[in-house]
Amino acid sequence: MTTTPHRTAHKIDGKAYAAALRETIATHVAWLKEVHGVTPGLAVLLVGEDPASQVYVRNKGVQTVEVGMNSYEHKLPADVSAADLYALIDRLNADPAVHGILCQFPVPEHLSETEIVARIDPAKDVDGLSVVNAGLLASGQKAMVSCTPLGCLMLLRDHLGSLSGKSAVVIGRSNLVGKPVAQLLLRDSCTVTIAHSRTANLEEVVRGADIVVAAVGRPQMVKGSWLKPGATVIDVGINRIPAPERGAGKNRLVGDVDYDSAAQVAGAISPVPGGVGPMTIACLLANTVTACCRSNGLAEPEGLSV
Numbered sequence: 001m002t003t004t005p006h007r008t009a010h011k012i013d014g015k016a017y018a019a020a021l022r023e024t025i026a027t028h029v030a031w032l033k034e035v036h037g038v039t040p041g042l043a044v045l046l047v048g049e050d051p052a053s054q055v056y057v058r059n060k061g062v063q064t065v066e067v068g069m070n071s072y073e074h075k076l077p078a079d080v081s082a083a084d085l086y087a088l089i090d091r092l093n094a095d096p097a098v099h100g101i102l103c104q105f106p107v108p109e110h111l112s113e114t115e116i117v118a119r120i121d122p123a124k125d126v127d128g129l130s131v132v133n134a135g136l137l138a139s140g141q142k143a144m145v146s147c148t149p150l151g152c153l154m155l156l157r158d159h160l161g162s163l164s165g166k167s168a169v170v171i172g173r174s175n176l177v178g179k180p181v182a183q184l185l186l187r188d189s190c191t192v193t194i195a196h197s198r199t200a201n202l203e204e205v206v207r208g209a210d211i212v213v214a215a216v217g218r219p220q221m222v223k224g225s226w227l228k229p230g231a232t233v234i235d236v237g238i239n240r241i242p243a244p245e246r247g248a249g250k251n252r253l254v255g256d257v258d259y260d261s262a263a264q265v266a267g268a269i270s271p272v273p274g275g276v277g278p279m280t281i282a283c284l285l286a287n288t289v290t291a292c293c294r295s296n297g298l299a300e301p302e303g304l305s306v
């Protein structure tokens with residue numbers, strides 16, 4: 001009798017890690033309330049009625065309250081003027097009960113994401129998107145780090161321990177994910193390559209990597225045949241593709257990695273859903289606690305930042 005050689009990668013359970021992180025956060029929030037009389041507060045701005053954004057914002061609000069923090073949701077009409085939006089941000093910047101401010105993207109065409117981010121006090125920029133925070137991170141100083149990159153780093157460190165000396169390829173160069181992930185990997189002494197849609201010989205570049213972070217926004221683009229055997233793969237993609245097998249007009253969520261083929265080659269891989277997505281929201285809460293401690297001159301809890 002012969003057995004077919006078969007191996008399957010370890011599944012990196014972001015959902016479970018995020019749940020544990022929220023427990024830690026809840027403990028710190030309780031301590032902040034009891035010992036210091038402060039409750040961390042997160043303001044989330046939603047412009048317009050994009051259905052996916054509405055779901056994310058609702059999840060953020062529920063989880064914020066679950067860990068004991070205050071949630072302030074501001075829903076604005078799709079045609080809100082920049083002036084009105086900035087006036088709200090100015091009020092939140094000045095409000096001592098608000099420690100974190102996030103404007104859900106994308107916003108309607110007539111508004112500028114860059115200008116919105118620039119309006120938010122860098123100390124309250126829990127998305128880590130401001131030039132101040134990007135610059136602090138790039139120069140190795142204490143920053144607010146974008147939630148998705150923070151979540152990726154926590155999962156990688158949890159799985160691999162030290163990242164020192166490993167070769168890492170980040171596919172994607174966005175300000176929200178690709179660039180800050182690359183900075184964090186570099187800070188942990190990885191040898192980092194940032195690849196993107198114009199990279200020549202992308203497959204070959206990926207095949208050299210011990211760590212692959214896929215954040216390109218192309219459904220199931222990275223195939224198992226591209227990977228170095230045993231590589232650790234973090235899939236940041238959130239793509240909705242048609243799923244007629246679930247019924248007419250139904251969708252399903254897939255990452256930027258072709259999970260089934262990748263799992264035959266990788267040593268470990270984060271799934272979509274249940275990987276980086278839940279970590280993103282947990283890290284938003286973590287950043288809000290961190291921002292609250294910094295603004296009150298309190299020691300920062302360990303385990304909430306990297």
Ligand SMILES: Nc1nc(=O)c2c([nH]1)NC[C@@H]1CN(c3ccc(C(=O)N[C@@H](CCC(=O)O)C(=O)O)cc3)C=[N+]21
Pocket residue numbers: 056102103104105106127147148238253272273274275276277278280281
């Ligand atoms: N200013 C801003 N900051 C953001 O961080 C931001 C944003 N705008 N706009 C949209 C993207 C997307 N994003 C996600 C958060 C959680 C999940 C998440 O929890 N996903 C679940 C599944 C959710 C589902 O089933 O739809 C999972 O992967 O398991 C996904 C995506 C944050 N974003």
